[in-house]
Amino acid sequence: MVLDDDTFSQHYEAAAESSNLVCTDSDRKRGLGLIKPLMCDLVVINKNLAVERDIVETAWDYQEGRDDKISQLVAERDKLTSRIVRLRTALSPQKRLPQEVLARIFTTAIEGVEDVLFPVDLSQVHWIILRVCSRWRMIARAEPRLWRSMSIQTSETSRERVSLSVSQAESFLQEFLPASGRVSFTLILPMYSSLGLRTLVVPYMPRMKKLHLTFPETECNSIDKISPQSFTPIEDLSFSICRRNTRAIHFFSHLQLFRFTKRLRALSLSHEYHYSSSWLSAIIRNPLIPFHQLKHLDLLNLQRALFADLLDLLRPCRSLESLLPPRCEPARPPYPDEDDDILPKLVSLTMKTLTIRRLPLTWRRLTTLNVTVKDSFDDLVSVLRYSSSLEILSLDFIAESPNKTISLISFDHLRIISILGNQKWWILSQLKVPQLAEIHMHNIMNNEDDHLGAAVIPDLISRSGCSLRVLSYDQSRRPIEPEDGFRQLLDSVPTLVELSMPGVVFDGYLLQAITEGELLPQLKCFKFSISSVDDFIYFIEAQVVRGKLTQAHGHYSGHSTHDIDVLTRQAEVQHRLGDIVQSMGYDFRFVDKRLLKLIL
Secondary structure (H helix, E strand, O other), X not given: OOOOHHHHHHHHHHOOOOOOOOOOHHHHHHHHHHHHHHHHHHHXXXXXXXXXXXXXXXXHHHHXXXXXXXXXXXXXXXXXXXXXXXXXXXXOHHHHOOHHHHHHHHHHHOOOOOOEEEOOOXXXXXHHHHOOOHHHHHHHHOOHHHOOEEEEEOOOOOHHHHHHHHHXXXXXXXXXOOOOOOEEEEEEOOOOHHHHHHHHHHHHHHHEEEEEEEEEHHHOHHHHOOOHHHHOOOOEEEEEEEOOOOHHHHHHHHOHHHHHOOOOOEEEEEEOOOOOOHHHHHHHOOOOOOHHHOOEEEOOOOOOEOHHHXXXXXXXXXXXXXXXXXXXXXXXXXXXXXXXXXXOOOOEEEEOOHHHHHOOOOHHHOOEEEEEEOOOHHHHHHHHHHOOOOOXXXXXXXXXXXXXXXXXEEOOOOOEEEEEOOOHXXXXXXXXXXXXXXXXXXXXXXXXXXXXXXXXXXXXXXXXXXXXXXXXXXXXXXXXXXXXXXXXXXXXXXXXOEEEEEEEEEOHHHHHHHHOOOOOOOOOEEEEEEOOHHHHHHHHHHHHHHOOOOEEEEEOOOOHHHHHHHHHOHHHHHHHHHHHHHHOOOEEEEEOOOEEEEXX
């Protein structure tokens, strides 16, 4: 028997709280079709309610006659919102997902989140999942992949406080760490680290896959007290030395644990103070460090190394795929033999100075390059011309752009460009990148020529024939008013899915063009500065009803009149938007009273 719309709606609204409800695909499609007109009705009621409240505020003599009307509209709004919420709850596809699929979704959600933090950070995705419902909590607690990587950190300096923090962390690990399988630890204890090593690390060493330790130089001997054989399972090892003491210079030159690190593939060594080149020399003097088997080496925070020492260190690293070398002394050595390729497998390089260009390696194999440009742009151009296989390019400019004309540099595989500094537009005008998908621009300033790239980016897209998906600008010190060519910039990126311009003010005309699909028809995530409260409200209402955006951040970036406006009208915004967006499955909230966040 086919139910009419009213009966169908009542049936699913009544069953909204039942977790055993089975909703067919056809029923779900029909139910979602019923929600859309209800949303339109809700928009109309919210607008009528705003009009009535405006009348009450501006004409006090009519207030008594308007109270009943406002109460009636509020009741209608609440009833409609309740219906929409119940329908969406009943038709939610996640209710039909089996436990194994939800567990897979949870593990996907934590990708990119390095560790479970202690002390607990409730904003971390692991704890958000636990607080959704009892079923999600049960599945998440039973999924060991969510809890294999832990980060224990304390800033305490007294022995008693450190001991208390370690004791609390021990209880935390006993409750959440899986009983079997490989685990990863990050332990940051700036004082009395021996307490944490003995209690938190040593018991789990036989299962340890990754171990990152931060400890003071005065307690370097604590590492020596751990049995060297315990380090055998470790594949990723990191030592970060804090608190100055000359002992650490000799620490790595005699460390015996490397005798047993047969599985070690990633090594990171750093110090918060800038020592001389003796650091690198000390590392080279330890013949036990298995450089030949490393795939990742991070020495970026070891400063002022000698170039000759760096070459001696890298020559055994024939398996290295990712390198973060230390900053070498500024004296420029002669170029090594071009046929002497010491790193035949290297694909990722991060460096703080282009003098490392003199490293004897095959640049055309690199897929990721992150470099700080402090000296000659000729070095940068040479690096880019030889790095034809790049997929990710990140540049930090501190130098001036060249006066001479440079021919185009083509990258057939480059997908992501990230640029920081005051010469960002110059480099974009020199590139041809047919596969470019993301541009991230940092430190956008009002005093730059073409500070939004309104001319350079459309030319780059036209020249390359690429389909840009993400365009991100860091917020400037004060809001940027779009130039005349800004509309041309938006017209040139119709394939854009994510646009982040929190420091750029979008007026009502631009927001209307985006709403109607004239601009950015595929946009899903949008961060921008708000020109007025009303423009933002109407924009969000239209986007929610159309179901286009999954995330929107409207930001008041320092306009004094707008700050006053949003503070005084915050309650109104909550009334007009809160119900409608929450009924569609969005989270809507104010952040710091000036940032309005809308997240699906």
